[in-house]
Amino acid sequence: MSTIGKREFNSSEVESELRRGPWTLEEDSLLIHYIARHGEGRWNMLAKSAGLKRTGKSCRLRWLNYLKPDIKRGNLTPQEQLLILELHSKWGNRWSKIAQHLPGRTDNEIKNYWRTRVQKQARQLNIESGSKRFIDAVKCFWMPRLLEKMEQNNSPSSHSSMSHTMNLGNSGEASINVMSSSFNIPSMSSASPPQRGFIDAADHCSNMSHPINPSPDSFQFSQLLEISEHPKSLPNVFENNVYSYPIQDNCYAETNNYGMEGLNMDPLSAVETYDFPQFDFQTAGSGWMLDSMGDTTLWNMDAM
DNA sequence: AACAGGTCCAACCGCCTACGC
DNA sequence: CGCGTAGGCGGTTGGACCTGT
Numbered sequence: 404m405s406t407i408g409k410r411e412f413n414s415s416e417v418e419s420e421l422r423r424g425p426w427t428l429e430e431d432s433l434l435i436h437y438i439a440r441h442g443e444g445r446w447n448m449l450a451k452s453a454g455l456k457r458t459g460k461s462c463r464l465r466w467l468n469y470l471k472p473d474i475k476r477g478n479l480t481p482q483e484q485l486l487i488l489e490l491h492s493k494w495g496n497r498w499s500k501i502a503q504h505l506p507g508r509t510d511n512e513i514k515n516y517w518r519t520r521v522q523k524q525a526r527q528l529n530i531e532s533g534s535k536r537f538i539d540a541v542k543c544f545w546m547p548r549l550l551e552k553m554e555q556n557n558s559p560s561s562h563s564s565m566s567h568t569m570n571l572g573n574s575g576e577a578s579i580n581v582m583s584s585s586f587n588i589p590s591m592s593s594a595s596p597p598q599r600g601f602i603d604a605a606d607h608c609s610n611m612s613h614p615i616n617p618s619p620d621s622f623q624f625s626q627l628l629e630i631s632e633h634p635k636s637l638p639n640v641f642e643n644n645v646y647s648y649p650i651q652d653n654c655y656a657e658t659n660n661y662g663m664e665g666l667n668m669d670p671l672s673a674v675e676t677y678d679f680p681q682f683d684f685q686t687a688g689s690g691w692m693l694d695s696m697g698d699t700t701l702w703n704m705d706a707m
Numbered sequence: 708a709a710c711a712g713g714t715c716c717a718a719c720c721g722c723c724t725a726c727g728c
Numbered sequence: 729c730g731c732g733t734a735g736g737c738g739g740t741t742g743g744a745c746c747t748g749t
Contacts, residue, residue: 425743465717
């Protein structure tokens, strides 16, 4: 056994001079060209045949997370963030499963997003990120805000709601248009007494019990996104800001109108009327959530 | 300019499962 | 059934980069 840097290597690793750490352009090129000619799979053999001094695992990871042509780069869109939040509330840390529903995004990227942004957010709010409270808080506050942001991005000069229909295709695939103004998120200014905080609002959300079919007066976001655990095909999820998922054949019937008249989505009335007695962030001012939505990423709490 | 602390993400690690023998 | 191997997954880490002082 010998030591290189902080890590110990066994003799076979040293003998075969396996490389570790960042990939060089030359290595990337070797891998890309080899896969272009011979395809993916049999990674250990591939590594040897391609002349790479890397483990098969390392090659696979490099290809899947970085080199594959359809990998999307750059910040996650609000739509993608929204979908991650929803899917995580549904499936937990099943990153690869979640990634299947975000074409071009890798499980690693989603995992990193969750750990660096979402968990950080939860820490700052003193909520366990996997807890029901946090999920409820996400559904009550951040999902509506993301939806609003999506709407703003979609039609920056208008406050009109996006059009929303759902088309069930022949193959069991459906496109779901999201009508942000159609969510009956409990209005904080009316449904909750003053001086109640973020957590209480989350509790309020969690106390809403709904049947599978949304009623005009009550609807939870998760009911909108009944996504098949076994997609029949990789969907183009966010084309033209329209959700498009393969869904189970027997779900959804009435989705184009949730009767959300009177919904109070005004962030000021929803948030500013509250202080947050349980959290330190109340000292940051009442515009914290607005500030957090000012960036392209939801979880920018620098303003706090 | 220099430094410290924080953030982000590519890459690695260990564990698990599937599969072939 | 037991064993070895490959591939896949989620968790963790190292270091480059960014930001504030």
